[in-house]
Amino acid sequence: MNYLELLKKVESYKNQYKIRVIGKTKFKRKIFAVERNLNKNFATAIFVCSIHARENIATDLVCKMIDDGVFEEIKDFNLSFVLMANPDGVELVENGISSVPEKHQKNLLKMNQNSQDFRLWKANANGVDLNNNFDARFGTNVNSKIPSSSGFVGKCAESENETKAIVRYLKNTNPFIVICYHTKGEEIYFNFFQSEKELERDKIIVEKFAKSTGYKIKNPEMTSSGGLKDYVIEKLKIPSLTIELGSDELSHPIKKDSLNEIFSRNKLIAKDLKFAYNVFVRFKEK
Ligand SMILES: [Zn+2]
Numbered sequence: 001m002n003y004l005e006l007l008k009k010v011e012s013y014k015n016q017y018k019i020r021v022i023g024k025t026k027f028k029r030k031i032f033a034v035e036r037n038l039n040k041n042f043a044t045a046i047f048v049c050s051i052h053a054r055e056n057i058a059t060d061l062v063c064k065m066i067d068d069g070v071f072e073e074i075k076d077f078n079l080s081f082v083l084m085a086n087p088d089g090v091e092l093v094e095n096g097i098s099s100v101p102e103k104h105q106k107n108l109l110k111m112n113q114n115s116q117d118f119r120l121w122k123a124n125a126n127g128v129d130l131n132n133n134f135d136a137r138f139g140t141n142v143n144s145k146i147p148s149s150s151g152f153v154g155k156c157a158e159s160e161n162e163t164k165a166i167v168r169y170l171k172n173t174n175p176f177i178v179i180c181y182h183t184k185g186e187e188i189y190f191n192f193f194q195s196e197k198e199l200e201r202d203k204i205i206v207e208k209f210a211k212s213t214g215y216k217i218k219n220p221e222m223t224s225s226g227g228l229k230d231y232v233i234e235k236l237k238i239p240s241l242t243i244e245l246g247s248d249e250l251s252h253p254i255k256k257d258s259l260n261e262i263f264s265r266n267k268l269i270a271k272d273l274k275f276a277y278n279v280f281v282r283f284k285e286k
Contacts, residue, residue, distance in 0.1 A: 001060050002094040003029055003087045009063050010034065010083070022082065023165020026125045027101060029087040031165050036071065036079040043176040043280075044078040045273050048166065048228060051130050051180065052122040052150075053089025057254040057262065058181035058245060064263050073270050077277050080173060085162055088125035092118040093253055100125070111147050120252055122150040124162055129153065131182075133163045136192065136230035153226055166228065170236065176280045177205075177239045177273070178232045183254050184246035186215045186265075192224070192233040201283040202239045205276045209241060212268040239276065 001009070010019055010032050018035040025031065035044075049058035062081050065071065071079055084090055091099035092108070096118050100108050104125070111127040112118060123129050127147025132138075135157035143151025158164050170178070190206040191199065210217045224230055232240035245262050246254045254262075 001056065001063070003084065003091050006032070006059060006084050006087070013066070020169075022169040023161055025086075025088045025161055027088050027091075027104075029091070031085060031087065031162060032083055033169060034066070034081045034083060036074075038075065038078055042076070042078045043174050043277070044080050045277070046080045046082065046170070046173065046175045046178045047181065048082045048085050048178060049181045050083070050087075050090055051085040051162070051228060052182055053086050053093045053124075054120055054122055054253040055181070055183040055245075056084065056090045056093065057183060057256070057259065059084050059090075060256060060259050061181065061245060061262055061266065064259065065266070065269060068263075068267075070267060070270050074274065076274070077176065080175075082166065082169070085166060086124050086130055089121055089123055089130075092121045092125070112149055118149075120149060123148065123152065124160055126154075126160060127152055128160050130160060130162050131180075131228060132226040133158060133160050134167070134226050134228055134231035136227065136234045137225040139226065141225040157226065167231070170232070175232075175236065175238060177241075177276050178228065178236075180227075180229050180240065180242045182242055182244050183252065184250055185244040185248045186213075186246065187218045187244040188213070188215050189218050189224070189229060189242040189244075190239070191219065192227075192230040194233055195237075197283065197286070198233075198237060198239075201279055202233075204279050205239050206241060208275045209243070209272050212272055213243075213265045215243065215265070239280065 023031040050056040132153040138157035229240040
């Protein structure tokens with residue numbers, strides 16, 4: 001969905017959920033967290049969607065999960081949904097250069113090789129790939145040296161409003177897991193320099209998610225850095241999964257007609273989270 005649709009969704013949630021604005025983008029769009037707080041002493045499962053602009057089907061997926069009541073069975077922890085972490089980028093994908101204030105248009109077109117087609121755009125409005133901008137071995141894996149559609153890590157770690165907002169939010173919340181929804185390929189990433197004990201814990205958790213989704217666990221050589229999952233694992237020492245939604249045969253951005261299929265693969269999310277919570281608690285007591 002686009003940003004306008006997100007605003008309507010968030011409005012529709014305000015009676016049932018706490019709506020928090022955790023930050024604002026360069027073009028003054030809001031980054032929302034929709035919270036289901038059962039108890040202030042509970043830990044929280046946090047979802048982060050659409051940090052990569054063209055991967056915004058994840059926003060639709062989590063809204064569908066909320067709307068279909070899949071989280072209702074959860075009673076032991078809080079939930080928070082950062083539904084669209086990169087709204088400036090999503091608007092570029094959905095509505096092109098006209099979504100950009102006039103004085104910035106020339107610069108953004110330049111970052112996009114002067115193409116008007118922004119459908120494959122991943123970055124934010126500064127041409128920074130937000131999922132390389134976190135403080136987790138920042139800059140060790142540079143794919144672009146200049147602001148562009150993807151792979152530019154930024155001038156320094158957490159240089160961007162969006163990354164700052166997420167980090168601040170994580171520090172003020174009490175997360176026990178962070179689920180990062182991306183597209184595509186039906187794969188799950190879960191490791192980033194964990195301790196032996198943390199790795200044992202996180203393996204048990206990722207295997208559960210893999211089993212219920214049918215997605216493949218990826219255990220790559222350490223090619224990622226500066227990602228949100230990387231930051232959560234390394235700095236907060238809690239589990240975090242990057243879940244790549246959607247078959248590899250689909251093209252970016254994934255259209256809404258694939259939403260039901262993606263949803264059906266992920267509809268056991270509440271059970272997976274409950275399992276993850278129990279594993280997390282068990283290892284904390286170990
Ligand atoms: Zn992504």
